[in-house]
Amino acid sequence: MQNHPVYTDNDPQSELSTLNLGPTHPATHGVFQNVLQLDGERIVSGVSTIGYIHRAFEKIAEHRPFYQITPLTDRLNYCSSPINNMGWHMTVEKLLGITTPKRVDYLRVIVMELARIADHIVCNGVLGVDTGAFTGFLYMMEFREAIYEIYEEVCGSRLTTNIGRIGGFERNFNTIAFAKLRKFLVDFPKTLKEFESLFNRNRIFVDRTKDVAAVTAEDALSYSWTGPILRATGVDYDVRAMNPYSSYEDFEFEVPVGTNGDVYSRFLVRNEEMWQSLRIIEQALTKLEKEPTDIFHADVPEFYLPPKEEVYNNMEALIYHFKIVMGEIPTPNTEVYHSVEGANGELGFYLVNDGGRSPYRLHFRRPSFINYQMYAPMSRGMLLSDAIINMSSLNVIAGELDA
């Protein structure tokens, strides 16, 4: 797979040393353990050990009603929790046959694209840090904070958002949220441009990343890669374009692809995706002007938790609240697979339902888990320092890796 020379145990010149990279190494940005055999600075072989923060979400989900599973999905890819939340909501809506109003779809698109930007900010910023440039990271992190403030206005929390409900949002977007969003749309492009001019043609950065960990499209597809790292190899697979959900078909955007699948291509693809996300958010704001401003959830009282003042003052709302919490509403006895384009790739939810209160079986197709399995094989023959930035550019999130 790699063109680098691979040193083996049989080489009489070699004296291999074993290095435990992780599980708590500052350069791995998460709980990853790789036991590497090194010859000098070249990696001869590596074994990945995962599962350090496995929390058995799939098992827990079998004991919880649908609306209580949303907080579990937060903790998968915690850099872009809203995408996970909404992916889960849309899976349940698909199961129940709920169609959401256009305004809900557009609001969701805005939040999901903000989440994608936040995730790419972290990934590309950290890639800069790992190659020795702290400035870009600090510039960009300011805007992750701005995005978190928008989440705060929408749902009240920042990192593990639990944003939205089955059927829509728990409350309407307030004016401050829109004001902060518009400010973000004015300020962020300038910084992103600055960030690009810091890195894209920076000699040190290009030398460190170009042709490092290059992956062919065949290998990437064989390892079931999805997301920016697959698109960096030249395959234009994006769930938003291929199987549009949440009215993505109404938007105009490009799917950026790379050419040779190396770390530099992944960096460029992620940067371009941020520009496309900004474009989508702008379009969504324009489309929202034509929608009635008071709709923020679908009219499905059987599944949408009513607001508390309704519960206390309205008979029907109290009944529905009780029925939803106790799980007494019949659901179809079938199975559904729904996937969304997470920040790292295709995030799939395979839900088998038996009509009961909680799923019979819920499986998360976690892109980090599937993308990470090529890490050890592709590290063979690589320099240790290249393996570090390769891990950063794969953007593997420990929570999603271990579920």
Next chain:
Amino acid sequence: MATIPNEELLKRIGEKFGEQVTLVGEPYGLLTVETTREQIIDLLAFLKTDAALRFTFLTDITGIHYPEQEKQIGVIYHLHSLTTNTRIRVKVFLVDGDVHIPTATELWNGANWMERETYDFFGVIFDGHPDLRRILNVDDMTAFPMRKEFPLEDPNRVDKKDYFFGR
């Protein structure tokens, strides 16, 4: 290329495999077929290499446990044809006590960890797998925790009984 209609897809599979592949249903438009472990690799290879179908992308492998059924353990494959944007779901059910199934790592490298995860949680043994070890749970665990008989919490706890919560 346009999406392959489910009828056409089923017909093509039927021409090749006849009675050995049965239709389970089309929940939400996703064609679901069931086959046996003797046929599974042939079926996956056919789906992958057939010039008209080209299900070259392995989306997912996972398991499921139905304690009431005769064949308790299910292995579920999701494939995706990126050229035609068609998806298909293939299921194989196995008798508990003889949970052997051939590995798909010959066809896709990505099947490696997916099968390890399925082994880890359901105890399905993928024959011919290069490195079938536990992946997320600790190595010295003896149970397969996603099977239904495995309790979520310590069964001796008395403060979390379901009847306190009305369920």
